[in-house]
Amino acid sequence: MISQTHAQLDELIQLRVAYEELLHAYEREVQCREKLQKEYNELSTMTRHQQKMFAMVKELYGEQVQVATIDPVTSLPNHRTVMCKIDEELQQSQQLQCGCAILFIDLDHFKSINDTYGHRAGDAVLQEIARRLRISLRLEDFVGRYGGEEFTVVLHDTGMEVAVQVAERLRMEVAALPCTWEAEETQEIVEIPVTTSIGISIYHEHGETREALIEAADKAMYRAKHSGRNRACLA
CATH class of the missing domain: 1.20.5 (Single alpha-helices involved in coiled-coils or other helix-helix interfaces)
Incomplete structure (x- = not known):
């Protein structure tokens, strides 16, 4: 137990x-x-x-x-990006053996818009013109703000005849309707007519470097101004 x-x-x-x-x-x-x-x-x-x-x-x-790349007023690519895009397009044109065109677009009498309506009105005009240019181009084309009242368009795989047609179409798109602006003091809606002078340069025909094509387009643009404005001129 x-x-x-x-x-x-x-x-x-x-x-x-x-x-x-x-x-x-x-x-x-x-x-x-x-x-x-x-x-x-x-x-x-x-x-x-x-x-x-x-x-x-x-x-x-x-x-x-x-x-670094976008213009704050127009929301378009800025001057630096424009220059890079031209270099890129020229390189593609050389590799693919195709053409390209550069358009220099300057707003006529833009200083008088700023002087008459103020710089805010001038900015509004730049924004509206930027919008019109953007929607008038193909997806493969490029538009940027070169500086001041100048815009640059780069047309991909484009020859002389088509470039002139595009420049003329853009000129008419801008001139077709005035830009509108609400005056700050009176709240009155003001219509501001805008026209452009456009210079055109073509890869090969007017140069093969960025500098040469820019210079050619710039000179053609000034020739358009001296010829009466609201027109496009080929280099």
């Missing part, structure tokens, strides 16, 4: 030891899971922070690219 009782006690002790070992193992597993969860939470927080930082850097980079 006594030996049986001792055996039962030993069995109980062994069960208690086994239970305590299981309990310790469970507690260690819980602690391990808690540690892993904490590390996971910290990693998730770091990942979210890095994602936010990446988004901020991406946004800042996009803003810097826009400042």
